[in-house]
Amino acid sequence: MSVRLLLAGVALALAGPAVAQSCIQGSERTAFEVRALQSQLMVAALTCQRDGDYNAFVRKFQGELGGAYNTIRTHFRRTAGGGHQRALDGFITHLANEHSQDGIRQGSRFCQNIGPLFQAALAQSNASALADMSIERNVLNPFAAPACADRAPASAPNRRRPAARTRTAAAR
Numbered sequence: 001m002s003v004r005l006l007l008a009g010v011a012l013a014l015a016g017p018a019v020a021q022s023c024i025q026g027s028e029r030t031a032f033e034v035r036a037l038q039s040q041l042m043v044a045a046l047t048c049q050r051d052g053d054y055n056a057f058v059r060k061f062q063g064e065l066g067g068a069y070n071t072i073r074t075h076f077r078r079t080a081g082g083g084h085q086r087a088l089d090g091f092i093t094h095l096a097n098e099h100s101q102d103g104i105r106q107g108s109r110f111c112q113n114i115g116p117l118f119q120a121a122l123a124q125s126n127a128s129a130l131a132d133m134s135i136e137r138n139v140l141n142p143f144a145a146p147a148c149a150d151r152a153p154a155s156a157p158n159r160r161r162p163a164a165r166t167r168t169a170a171a172r
Contacts, residue, residue, distance in 0.1 A: 022079050023148035031071035033131035036095060036141035037121060038065055043099040044118070048111035053118040064127040079145075091143065098142050 024032070038057075045054030058065065073088055080087035103110040117137060124130045134141070 022145060024075065024143075024145040025148045028071055028075045029147070030127055030131040031068040031075070032143050033134040033139070033141060034064060034068040034127050035072055035092075036139050036143075037117075037130055037134040038068070039092075039095045040099045040102075040114075040139050041118065041121060043096060043103055044111070044114040047100075047103050048114060050111075050114075050118060053122070057118065057121055060122060061124075061127075061130065064130065068127060094142065098140055102140050 041050075041054050041057055045051050072091070073084070076084040076087040076091070103114075106113060117139070120133055120137065121130065124133055
């Protein structure tokens with residue numbers, strides 16, 4: 001065996017755990033979708049003077065929103081190690097900036113387009129329903145990570161879209 005081949009094997013073995021750690025688990029995907037929805041609604045509240053709607057959303061889903069935040073924080077602890085707080089802060093800032101830019105791209109239609117999102121969000125019952133709604137309504141979620149290898153049977157359907165797909169919050 002050549003030294004080069006041996007070194008390549010060692011490098012791959014060492015990179016394996018890091019690659020595995022950077023994947024996103026099912027519960028984390030749900031949390032990222034909920035956080036994307038929350039961020040979109042927060043930007044809409046600030047841009048469109050929908051504070052009452054946003055406050056109603058936060059009151060109704062306070063536990064789910066806190067749980068999503070904690071799950072995302074745990075994800076970054078697992079994947080970013082000692083830099084987890086910086087990674088978490090960077091993600092939240094990036095998410096808000098992307099939603100703000102999406103609103104700017106929509107221009108005067110943004111507030112009109114976002115109204116139904118508030119009603120749909122308030123009609124949901126839990127974090128899973130919020131995440132599904134976020135996906136169905138194409139709420140922008142720029143977070144990209146491969147799904148972790150699922151231990152579920154191969155025949156189980158994957159209801160989630162690919163992690164790297166970026167969406168816009170255009171009119172539905």
